[in-house]
Amino acid sequence: MNSIYDRCSIRKFKQESLKKSEINKILRAAFCAPSAKNAQPWFFIVTEDKEKLKELSEFSPYAKLLADAALGIVVCADTDCNPSLDYCQQDCAAATQNMLVEAKELNIGSCWLGGYPNEDRVQTLKMYFKLPQNIVPLWMVAFGYPDQKQEPKDKFKESKIRYE
Ligand SMILES: Cc1cc2nc3c(=O)[nH]c(=O)nc-3n(C[C@H](O)[C@H](O)[C@H](O)COP(=O)(O)O)c2cc1C
Structure with missing residues (x-):
């Protein structure tokens, strides 16, 4: 699946839905x-x-680009599905990827x-x-048609692998 290899973060979006x-x-x-x-402890808030x-875009100092995105999704943990926020977070990260x-x-x-785990950002979204109580906003994802050329970084490092 080439999209795994070709994906990179995009921070400039076209003004198109x-x-x-x-x-x-x-x-x-x-x-x-x-x-x-298989608790599926996620909940998504979708806004265009x-x-x-x-x-x-003010929920974090690093989220300004959201103001020009076509779509924002707040990825939330539902602790009614799994009371361990640590596990919810891992599951929600997989869903996000x-x-x-x-x-x-x-x-x-x-x-x-x-x-x-920045408490201020979580509280800002929660409010x-x-x-x-059971829905904990973890982070957001900005989406839109790209308005920039961006090449994926080559992050492969043999030194970070140990074969046994
Ligand atoms: C947990 C997490 C939090 C991130 N937070 C931000 C963020 O607040 N603002 C931002 O512009 N990028 C954010 N990123 C994107 C990373 O900066 C980006 O994934 C990293 O630089 C690698 O680049 P790539 O996505 O193009 O491979 C975040 C990524 C992850 C996984």
Whole structure:
């Protein structure tokens, strides 16, 4: 699957809405992720609302690019599904990577915007969406058609592998 190798973070987006079918595919890819005990402890808040994306771009100092994205997805843990936030986080990270790769497959750019374990960022998102106790917003992902040429970095390092 070349999209795994070809993906890279995109931080400049065209001012063009994504197709509903594309958003659906990205979300469906998230749900394909593995999860501990198959708990599927994720919940996704999806917004294309320009005003909200602008406001949300303030949730972290490194999320400014969200203001120009076509789509933002808040990846949340649902601790009703697995009370261990540590496990939820791992499962939600797997779901997030699936979304990034599926986006690339559709020629859509994306960028993961870190939140958890930064308490301020988690609280900002929790309050913004008035989320119940069990739904913990972990981070966001910005999506949009790329408005920049970006080559994937070659990050392969033989020195980081030990063969036994
Ligand atoms: C947990 C996590 C948090 C990240 N947070 C941010 C962020 O807040 N803002 C940003 O522009 N990029 C963020 N990134 C993207 C990384 O900077 C990027 O993945 C890294 O530089 C490697 O580049 P690549 O994605 O092009 O391979 C984050 C990535 C991860 C996995």
